Amino acid sequence: MNTNTIIRETENGLFPASKVMLDLKDLKKIYPTPKGDYVVLENLNLQIMKEEFVTIIGHSGCGKTTMLSMIAGLNEISGGNIAVLGKYIKGPGPDRGVIFQSPSLMPWMTSLQNVLLGVKQVFPHATKAQRNDIAKYYLQKVGLEDAFYKKASELSQGMQQRVGIARAFAIKPKVLLLDEPFGMLDSLTRGELQDILIEIWNKEKITAVMITHDVDEAIFLADRVVMMTSGPKAKIGDILNIDFKRPRTRKSVLEHIDYYTYRKHLIDFLEH
Amino acid sequence: MAQNIVLKENKKKLILFKPIEIIFKSKLSKNKLLLSFKKTGVTLVSILLFLMLWHFGSQALYNKEASYKINKALTEQGKVAADAERACIYSGKNSCQPNTLPSPLQVWTSLQLLIADHYVIKADKKVFEEQMFATNKALIAKGKNKITYTGRPSFIDIVLTSIKTVFAGFLLALLIAVPIGIIIGLSPFLKSAFNWFIQIFKPVSPVVWYLLVFMIVKTLYIGNNSDNAFVISFISVGLCAMWATLVNTAMGVASVDKDYINVAKVLKLGTFQKVFKIIIPSSLPLIFTGLRITLSVAWMVLIAIELLAQSPGLGLFVWEEFQNGANDSNSKIIVAMFVIGIIGFLLDRFMLSIQQMVSFNKNEGI
Numbered sequence: 001m002n003t004n005t006i007i008r009e010t011e012n013g014l015f016p017a018s019k020v021m022l023d024l025k026d027l028k029k030i031y032p033t034p035k036g037d038y039v040v041l042e043n044l045n046l047q048i049m050k051e052e053f054v055t056i057i058g059h060s061g062c063g064k065t066t067m068l069s070m071i072a073g074l075n076e077i078s079g080g081n082i083a084v085l086g087k088y089i090k091g092p093g094p095d096r097g098v099i100f101q102s103p104s105l106m107p108w109m110t111s112l113q114n115v116l117l118g119v120k121q122v123f124p125h126a127t128k129a130q131r132n133d134i135a136k137y138y139l140q141k142v143g144l145e146d147a148f149y150k151k152a153s154e155l156s157q158g159m160q161q162r163v164g165i166a167r168a169f170a171i172k173p174k175v176l177l178l179d180e181p182f183g184m185l186d187s188l189t190r191g192e193l194q195d196i197l198i199e200i201w202n203k204e205k206i207t208a209v210m211i212t213h214d215v216d217e218a219i220f221l222a223d224r225v226v227m228m229t230s231g232p233k234a235k236i237g238d239i240l241n242i243d244f245k246r247p248r249t250r251k252s253v254l255e256h257i258d259y260y261t262y263r264k265h266l267i268d269f270l271e272h
Numbered sequence: 273m274a275q276n277i278v279l280k281e282n283k284k285k286l287i288l289f290k291p292i293e294i295i296f297k298s299k300l301s302k303n304k305l306l307l308s309f310k311k312t313g314v315t316l317v318s319i320l321l322f323l324m325l326w327h328f329g330s331q332a333l334y335n336k337e338a339s340y341k342i343n344k345a346l347t348e349q350g351k352v353a354a355d356a357e358r359a360c361i362y363s364g365k366n367s368c369q370p371n372t373l374p375s376p377l378q379v380w381t382s383l384q385l386l387i388a389d390h391y392v393i394k395a396d397k398k399v400f401e402e403q404m405f406a407t408n409k410a411l412i413a414k415g416k417n418k419i420t421y422t423g424r425p426s427f428i429d430i431v432l433t434s435i436k437t438v439f440a441g442f443l444l445a446l447l448i449a450v451p452i453g454i455i456i457g458l459s460p461f462l463k464s465a466f467n468w469f470i471q472i473f474k475p476v477s478p479v480v481w482y483l484l485v486f487m488i489v490k491t492l493y494i495g496n497n498s499d500n501a502f503v504i505s506f507i508s509v510g511l512c513a514m515w516a517t518l519v520n521t522a523m524g525v526a527s528v529d530k531d532y533i534n535v536a537k538v539l540k541l542g543t544f545q546k547v548f549k550i551i552i553p554s555s556l557p558l559i560f561t562g563l564r565i566t567l568s569v570a571w572m573v574l575i576a577i578e579l580l581a582q583s584p585g586l587g588l589f590v591w592e593e594f595q596n597g598a599n600d601s602n603s604k605i606i607v608a609m610f611v612i613g614i615i616g617f618l619l620d621r622f623m624l625s626i627q628q629m630v631s632f633n634k635n636e637g638i
Contacts, residue, residue, distance in 0.1 A: 074534055092537040104531035107632040108553045117549065121539045153632045171539070 015047050021085060021207040022048040022071065022175055028079030029066050040066050042233040044080070046226065048175075051205040055218040057266060058228030058237075064211045067228075068179050071209065072098050084174055094122050097173030097206075099181040103160035107153035111144055111163045112136065114152055118171040138166035141200050158189035162196065169200055176201075178210035182217070191250070194220060202247050215266045220253050225262075227269045238269055323376050330375040337370030366599045374603035379610075382603035390426035397421045425584050431611060434574060434585035437502060438619075441509030441570050442563075449514040449566070450559060453521025454552065463522065474515045478573035482508040482580045501583040508577045513570035520562025524555030557631035564623040571616045586612055 027044040030037045040063040048054050058064050069075040071082055073092035082089050084096065097118075105114045115135040123131060139148060142162040152160060161181060168176055181197075182190040198221055201208060212218050218225045222242050229237040242262060244253055253259060338361050346354035360368040374382070400421045408418035425433070456463045485508045493500045528551050536546045552559075578587030590608045593601040 072538060074537060092534075093540055094538065096538070098534070098538050100531060100534065102531055104529075104535050106532060106535075106550065106553065108556075117535075117541075118539045121541060121545075151632070 015049060017086065019049050020047050021050045021052070022046075022209070023083040023086070024067075024071070024080070025083070026080035027067070027070065027077065027082065029063065029070065029075070030078040039233050040231055042235060044235045046236055048207060048209060049223075050207055052223050053201065053208045053210070053221055054224050054226055055210045055212050055222040056226045056228060057212060057215065057218050057270070058234070059230045059270065060213075062228050062231045063234040064228055065179055068177050068209065068211055071175070072096050072177050074098075094118065094171045095174045097168040097171050097176050099161075099164050099168045099176070099178045101180045101183055103152075103157070103164045105152035105155075105160050105163055105167075107151065110149045110151055111139060111155065111159075111166075112148040114163055115139060115167045115170050118167050122171040134170055135166075138170040138200075139163070141169070142166045142196050158185055158193065161185065161193060165193070165197060165200070169204060169206070172204075173206060176206045176208040178208065180211050180213065183213065190214075190217070195250070197221070198248070215263060215270075218266065219259065219262050220248065220250065225266060227266065240265055326376050330373045333372040334370055334375075337372045341368070341370060369599055371597065371599075371602065374600075374606055378600070378603040379606045382600050383607045385600070386427040386604065386607060390428045393423065393426040393429075396423060427589070427607075430585055430589045431615070433502075433583065434578065434587070435615065437506045437578065437583060437585055438509060438567075438570050438574050440502075440506035441513060441574070442567050444507065444510030445514035445517055445566050445570065446563060448510070449517035449562070450521050453518045453559070453562075454525050454547070454555075456518075457522040457525025457555070458547070458551070460526075463526075470515065470518060474519075478508065478512045478576050479580065481512050482577050484508075485511065486581070501581045505574070505577045505581040505583040505585070508581070509570050509574050512573045512577075513566045516565035516569060517559070517562035520565070521555065521559045524558030524562075525551055528554045557627070560623070560627040560630055564620065564627055567619050567623050568616060571612075571619055575612065 024044055024046045027041055027046075028039070029041040030039050032038075044067065056064050056067070066075060070077055071089075073089055073096065089096070105111070106117070109117070112132070112135055115138060116131055119126075119131045119135050123134070126134070136145075136148060139145065142165050144159065144162055144166065147155060147159060152163065155163065164181065182193050185193065194217060210221065212221075219242055225240040225242060226236055227238045227240070228234050240262060243258070244256060338358075341361065342354050342358050345357040357368065361370065400423075404419050411418050452466070456466050482504070485504050489500055489504050489507065493503075532550050532554055536550050541549065574585065575587035575590065577583075578585040579591045582588060586608050590605050593604045593608070
């Protein structure tokens with residue numbers, strides 16, 4: 001049944017180092033408050049494989065976004081460390097692309113300019129035509145071939161988030177971090193964008209970590225679903241392997257015998 | 273959603289041609305036509321009411337002044353003198369007209385006179401230049417300054433001088449306030465270094481700014497015989513008016529959306545790129561709000577400063593007419609008042625359309 005090539009833990013509970021893309025070790029986050037320190041995350045250990053798609057699920061305020069922005073380098077680490085391919089991270093960088101919850105496009109730029117902003121940074125030696133080609137390629141991939149020269153402020157929310165996806169993939173990051181990217185969209189648009197995301201991801205196989213509140217989204221996209229305990233002092237509560245083969249279609253996932261077992265597992269954890 | 277986008281585009285393109293847009297669109301829809309008729313109607317009625325109020329008000333003031341004059345003649349010189357005074361006033365002779373608020377008609381006549389006067393002066397100037405042509409050519413050949421027309425300026429010249437001064441002052445304010453505002457907005461450290469300066473000098477009156485500029489420019493111009501009134505007035509105007517832009521720019525730069533900054537961080541944009549590609553564009557709407565305030569403040573303080581600096585603009589014109597006290601001085605002052613108001617309004621509209629062009633749709637969520 002299991003046709004996935006994902007490597008599972010060895011006996012000591014760790015993955016072989018050569019396969020690890022992202023390694024969070026004893027991660028800790030403290031926010032000082034007037035009443036004393038507030039510990040958001042503590043003893044958080046998580047390893048994410050190369051070419052793996054991990055979704056993170058947990059209650060609001062449990063520290064998911066804090067963890068993701070720490071990986072992105074936008075939030076300081078209070079203790080422990082984060083390594084990408086064995087190297088500790090120092091601040092943000094384009095090796096970790098982020099798709100934010102709000103599209104965060106520059107509204108005064110066209111969608112092409114928004115994507116080019118990152119492309120120029122990552123490929124400084126490419127010619128203008130090459131950069132344009134890269135940006136246009138990814139915009140086409142997200143279905144925006146007719147909107148290259150539209151101002152971001154003129155696009156709908158869903159279209160803006162498509163540009164956000166194109167911008168993130170176009171800089172060819174090692175890790176893609178997605179912070180509830182579809183949380184603000186209606187369910188139809190959300191489905192469309194999940195399909196687009198997974199289609200590009202199938203091609204590029206960029207290690208992805210995605211936060212979501214949506215159990216179905218978590219199962220549909222992920223190789224593993226990481227469940228976080230509620231804060232304060234949140235850590236990894238449980239990890240669920242999703243053994244559907246790729247490429248997946250929504251229909252095949254929904255019709256799979258294991259689907260409801262996975263779903264029940266996640267909901268049981270969240271309602272616990 | 274697509275429709276929405278199209279509408280937004282139209283809005284942006286046509287913002288400069290709003291009145292034309294209204295006319296064209298109203299042709300398409302009966303309701304809109306009716307509405308715009310109603311709107312113009314209301315405006316016309318209110319203008320008419322204003323003119324009536326003005327007319328009757330000035331008439332009442334005229335009568336009061338006239339009866340005072342007649343009474344004065346009666347008590348001081350007797351009945352014969354009073355009758356003579358009355359006859360003189362009602363004959364409309366210039367020499368004995370009561371000096372008070374002019375009626376709309378008088379103001380209208382003055383405006384026409386001022387415009388006619390402009391053509392007289394223009395013709396005068398042309399004749400002068402023709403006569404001096406040969407002399408000036410010789411002077412220039414010798415490397416000397418040519419002789420220019422030094423007769424009194426016409427009303428149009430005066431208005432143009434004022435507009436020139438206000439734009440020079442505005443440009444100065446822009447060149448000082450925008451760069452400093454950006455620097456202050458970027459660095460909280462520099463902000464505290466500059467803050468006392470802004471807080472103390474922002475509320476200073478235009479008159480005092482003029483005096484300060486006068487002290488400095490006067491000394492700098494020692495040995496230079498050219499007229500420094502223009503320089504003094506535009507610098508004073510610029511210094512008075514720049515504060516709104518300074519504060520708005522600093523605020524705009526300091527309050528750039530955190531999401532944009534995060535994007536810049538993730539992409540590791542350099543400082544130069546971060547400032548010019550993200551921070552400045554995103555604070556443009558606020559910068560232009562500041563510039564709009566600056567231009568209207570500049571126009572407002574200009575009148576007072578021209579008066580003090582003896583710069584031949586509208587401010588000096590108004591003051592000189594007041595000092596002059598001629599029969600039509602009061603109506604000339606009212607003409608200047610309307611001209612000042614209308615130009616101020618046009619300048620504000622001009623800035624507003626630029627402001628709307630640079631502002632983008634700032635709804636982050638949806």
